[in-house]
Structures are given as structure tokens and as C-alpha cells.
Amino acid sequence: MKEQDIEKMLRLLADNAKLSNAQIATMIGASEQEVADAIADCEKKGIIKGYRALIDWDKTGRDLVGARIELKVIPNGVMGFEEIAYTISQFREVETCYLMSGGYDIALTISGKTFKEIALFVAHRLAPLEPVQSTSTHFILRKYKERGIMMVEDNEDEREVTSL
Amino acid sequence: MMDYSKVLSQRAVQLKPSGIRRFFDIASEMKDVISLGVGEPDFKTPWSIRRAGIESLEKGHTWYTANAGLIALRTEISNYLSRRFSLDYDPKQEVFITVGGSEAIDLCIRAIVEPGDEVLVVEPSFVCYDPITRLTGGIPVPIATKAEDSFRLTAQQLQAAITPKTKLLILPFPNNPTGGIMRRRHLEEIAEVLRGTDIMVLSDEIYAELTYGDERHVSFASIEGMKERTIVVNGFSKAYAMTGWRLGYAAGPEPVIKQMVKLHQFAIMCAPTTSQYAAIEALRHCDPDIERMRDEYDMRRRLVVEGFNRIGMTCFEPEGAFYVFPSIRKTGMTSNEFCMKLLEAEHVAVVPGDAFGQSGEGFVRVSYSYSVNHLVEALKRIERFIHTLENN
Numbered sequence: 001m002k003e004q005d006i007e008k009m010l011r012l013l014a015d016n017a018k019l020s021n022a023q024i025a026t027m028i029g030a031s032e033q034e035v036a037d038a039i040a041d042c043e044k045k046g047i048i049k050g051y052r053a054l055i056d057w058d059k060t061g062r063d064l065v066g067a068r069i070e071l072k073v074i075p076n077g078v079m080g081f082e083e084i085a086y087t088i089s090q091f092r093e094v095e096t097c098y099l100m101s102g103g104y105d106i107a108l109t110i111s112g113k114t115f116k117e118i119a120l121f122v123a124h125r126l127a128p129l130e131p132v133q134s135t136s137t138h139f140i141l142r143k144y145k146e147r148g149i150m151m152v153e154d155n156e157d158e159r160e161v162t163s164l
Numbered sequence: 165m166m167d168y169s170k171v172l173s174q175r176a177v178q179l180k181p182s183g184i185r186r187f188f189d190i191a192s193e194m195k196d197v198i199s200l201g202v203g204e205p206d207f208k209t210p211w212s213i214r215r216a217g218i219e220s221l222e223k224g225h226t227w228y229t230a231n232a233g234l235i236a237l238r239t240e241i242s243n244y245l246s247r248r249f250s251l252d253y254d255p256k257q258e259v260f261i262t263v264g265g266s267e268a269i270d271l272c273i274r275a276i277v278e279p280g281d282e283v284l285v286v287e288p289s290f291v292c293y294d295p296i297t298r299l300t301g302g303i304p305v306p307i308a309t310k311a312e313d314s315f316r317l318t319a320q321q322l323q324a325a326i327t328p329k330t331k332l333l334i335l336p337f338p339n340n341p342t343g344g345i346m347r348r349r350h351l352e353e354i355a356e357v358l359r360g361t362d363i364m365v366l367s368d369e370i371y372a373e374l375t376y377g378d379e380r381h382v383s384f385a386s387i388e389g390m391k392e393r394t395i396v397v398n399g400f401s402k403a404y405a406m407t408g409w410r411l412g413y414a415a416g417p418e419p420v421i422k423q424m425v426k427l428h429q430f431a432i433m434c435a436p437t438t439s440q441y442a443a444i445e446a447l448r449h450c451d452p453d454i455e456r457m458r459d460e461y462d463m464r465r466r467l468v469v470e471g472f473n474r475i476g477m478t479c480f481e482p483e484g485a486f487y488v489f490p491s492i493r494k495t496g497m498t499s500n501e502f503c504m505k506l507l508e509a510e511h512v513a514v515v516p517g518d519a520f521g522q523s524g525e526g527f528v529r530v531s532y533s534y535s536v537n538h539l540v541e542a543l544k545r546i547e548r549f550i551h552t553l554e555n556n
Binding site: 008012015016019023026027028029157159 | 199202204206459463464466467470536537540
């Protein structure tokens with residue numbers, strides 16, 4: 001498949017991973033087999049990392065508290081930024097982990113059952129790591145948008161009926 | 165009490181109301197309706213255009229503009245028409261700004277048509293040509309395009325419809341509702357019939373930027389010898405997702421534009437000033453936005469065409485605009501019955517084809533200016549509806 005068609009395919013999947021190969025094939029003008037091959041190839045190369053549902057847990061019975069943690073770290077002889085980020089990423093509670101430019105070094109989002117659980121995670125797991133110089137924890141109050149999707153009720157279709 | 169039937173203009177009263185409105189008034193009363201009826205982009209106006217509108221307000225540009233519109237905007241339109249469609253118009257004399265393409269259509273017909281004149285209206289098409297022609301006392305003469313001709317106007321059809329009274333041909337391509345377009349060679353054939361006549365042409369090119377495939381839209385005015393008889397109508401609504409800004413324009417021979425501007429002066433004064441400032445930004449910097457939206461429409465178009473053909477509702481592959489026009493003949497229902505039943509059974513709203521002229525009977529118009537998820541759900545419901553019909 002052409003490079004630009006693969007990109008189109010990936011954009012469609014990034015929006016809606018439930019589209020069938022046949023639907024994608026139709027939309028980008030390829031055959032179903034070509035799409036299946038391209039997807040398999042992207043999976044193999046690690047371009048497609050997974051397919052997951054985006055769930056608004058607030059609407060379920062499961063209680064979850066989210067937080068954003070900013071870490072300042074000082075790399076040492078044993079651990080550079082790469083190793084530190086990798087180590088932190090291993091914790092199950094960590095949902096995203098980014099190396100940042102600017103006022104701090106590493107940004108995490110994590111979630112736990114309670115505020116306390118998150119506080120303990122920071123105190124017991126993150127703070128003791130030798131390169132971690134300081135942590136700053138910000139609790140998430142409300143999610144409006146997640147991975148490009150509105151988490152609050154989106155505007156209804158405002159387009160009114162006209163004569164055309 | 166006032167007897168309004170004696171007061172009102174008979175010409176106004178006798179005009180049939182738009183078939184689209186009536187249907188959607190019913191749909192709007194129902195819950196959980198999925199509409200495929202809207203004839204405008206689902207995209208918001210690109211941010212930089214909105215920003216330009218806001219800035220013009222912040223700077224206090226809140227007065228009327230010249231009747232014909234801001235000269236800066238007319239100049240940009242002239243540049244745009246040259247850049248995209250190889251057309252050459254003098255921004256001072258041959259271009260002016262209207263309140264949407266609709267106003268330009270209205271003014272063009274009123275500037276040209278006299279009582280008794282025949283106006284050739286290619287159908288199925290946008291709903292306004294016929295009533296405006298009637299208001300001028302002109303006689304609309306429908307020319308029905310056919311699915312087997314890819315909903316194009318053919319030279320033979322045109323030739324057969326011309327009489328000594330023919331004054332104006334309305335050429336609505338890319339077409340709402342069929343999605344049909346005219347490639348250069350088809351326009352050449354039409355031009356060949358018109359050469360040597362005095363027939364004028366209103367070329368409604370509002371969907372010019374929404375043509376799919378490798379070849380771009382060709383303006384009828386760019387065909388050799390046609391510029392002198394053609395009024396090109398275009399606007400910002402479809403290309404830049406600016407429907408609510410109400411901004412369009414006409415470009416054509418100076419003597420015609422002059423009369424149109426005169427009518428515009430008396431009826432409208434000038435198009436909205438804020439919209440005009442925003443449109444300057446659109447023309448200067450937003451070609452990439454057009455491409456982005458067209459790519460998106462193109463994917464949806466393929467999805468919807470394939471969907472209808474799979475269901476067994478034969479669907480001509482449209483090459484323009486954002487509509488498909490599948491046939492419902494095999495259901496044995498009229499367009500109106502089909503749409504009502506589909507609405508009742510599956511809560512999906514599409515527009516009966518006969519709203520766009522008698523020749524649209526046997527078809528429905530489906531707009532794909534909706535998200536992929538919305539379209540997938542709607543197609544699923546339509547498929548279920550067709551299966552239920554087949555099993556009964």
C-alpha cells in the first residue's frame with residue numbers, strides 16, 4: 001500500500017479501532033487483503049501498539065482518582081533520563097510517562113482508588129528513587145477531553161433545518 | 165377580520181414550499197433520529213477564519229461596506245478564481261459579494277429573465293431555481309438528467325429543450341443532490357450547442373472545491389467563448405465550511421454584474437461586513453483547509469456509496485459535492501413513502517428525491533457531511549430497514 005494510504009488507514013483506526021478491514025478498504029480505495037496485510041505489518045513493526053476502549057469510569061461504579069505528577073530528576077552515573085523514565089514506567093499505576101522540556105523533567109499521569117493511594121504511591125515508590133529530586137502532585141478534578149474524544153457531553157448537532 | 169387570501173401576492177402563495185423543510189419538521193419531533201439530511205458541512209469554520217472575523221470586530225469594522233463588497237475581498241476572489249480555475253475577472257467591474265450563493269442566484273435570474281422567457285433548469289437540482297424564475301414571470305423548463313448519463317446534462321438534451329424563447333440555462337454542477345459533475349469534455353459539448361445563440365448561462369459552482377478524483381473542477385466560464393455569456397456563482401459556505409456567515413459572490417460580464425449590483429443595493433445594501441473580513445483570510449491562507457476537508461469527505465463518500473450498493477440500493481458514484489443519490493425503485497415505494505417509513509421504522513432521516521424536481525422521484529438524497537461513526541450507524545439502520553422490507 002502507498003505510504004499516504006497507510007497514513008490514512010492509521011488515522012481512521014486512531015479515531016475508531018472498530019472499523020472493519022472492509023470499511024477501511026472502501027474508504028481509502030484499497031482491497032480488504034491489502035488493509036489486513038498493512039495492519040499486520042504495522043502491528044509487527046510496533047506502529048500500532050494496541051486497541052483499547054476509552055472508558056469514562058466516572059459513569060461506572062468503579063472509583064478512580066487521577067493525578068498528574070511532575071518530577072524533577074538528577075541523572076547520576078547509574079541512571080540517565082532514559083533509565084529513570086523506563087523504571088518509572090514499569091509501575092502498574094503509571095498510565096503515561098513523558099520526558100519533558102521546560103520546568104521539570106518527567107510528567108506522569110497515574111490513577112488509584114483514592115487520594116491516599118496516590119499519595120502513598122508518590123511517597124513510597126517515586127520519592128525514594130535516588131535520582132528523583134522533587135515531586136509535585138496535581139489531582140485531576142474533571143476530564144473534559146481524552147485522546148481527542150470529548151468526555152463531557154458534546155454539543156449536539158447544531159445544524160438546523162434549512163431549505164437545502 | 166383580515167382575509168389574507170385576498171391580501172397576499174398570488175405569485176408568492178402559489179409557490180410550492182420546499183419539500184425538504186416539510187419532511188424535517190416531522191423528523192425534528194421524533195427522538196433518537198439519525199439524520200443524513202443536512203446540506204451543509206459538519207466541520208466548523210477553520211479557526212484562522214473565525215479569528216479574522218473576531219479581529220475585525222475588535223478593531224471596530226462594524227459599518228456597511230461598499231455595495232459590491234470590500235475591494236480587498238473582491239481582489240482576493242479575482243485572484244482565487246484565476247489561481248484555482250484559470251478565470252480572469254476584473255475585481256472592480258466583474259465581481260461582487262452577495263449574501264450567500266443563493267442571493268447571487270436570485271439576482272442573476274431577476275437581472276436576466278423577463279415575463280415569458282424560458283429558463284432551462286437542469287434537474288434534479290437545488291430547490292430555488294424554479295420558484296425564483298416563476299417570481300420573475302419566467303417559465304422554468306426542467307431538463308431531467310439521468311443516472312445512466314451519470315446525472316450529466318447532455319448536448320442532445322440541451323438541444324432538444326431550446327426554443328426561440330430560451331433566455332437562460334442554469335447549470336448546477338457539481339450537483340446537489342446527485343453529486344454529478346461535468347468534466348471539461350462534457351462542458352465543451354454544451355458550449356458547442358450554445359455557440360451562436362444568445363442564451364445566457366448561470367453556472368452555480370458552489371461545490372466547485374468538492375470534486376473528487378485527480379481532475380479538478382472546470383468552470384464553464386473557462387470554456388472558450390463562454391465567458392461572455394456566463395455568470396459564475398460561488399461562495400464560501402461549502403468550500404470553507406462558512407454556511408452561517410452567509411457569503412457568496414457572482415462573477416460575470418460587466419453589464420450583467422452592474423444590473424445585479426443595482427438590485428442588490430435596493431434589497432440588501434451589502435453583505436455582512438464581519439463575514440467579508442473573515443473571507444479575506446479564507447482566500448489568502450486556507451487552501452490547505454479545503455484539501456483537508458475534501459480528503460475527509462472523499463473517505464466518507466466511498467464508505468457510503470459502497471454501503472448502499474452492498475445493501476442493494478443502486479447508487480451512482482458521485483464525483484462532487486457531499487451527497488449520494490441512491491435509487492429506491494426496487495422497493496416499489498415513492499421517495500416520500502420510503503423516507504416516511506424509514507423514519508418511522510429506523511429513525512433515519514434522508515430527503516425524498518422529488519424535493520429536487522420531479523425527475524428525482526425514485527431516489528433519495530443522503531448527505532455524508534457527518535462523522536464516520538454516524539454514517540456507519542445510519543447505514544446499519546438502513547440495511548436493517550431494507551432487509552425487513554425484503555422479508556415481508
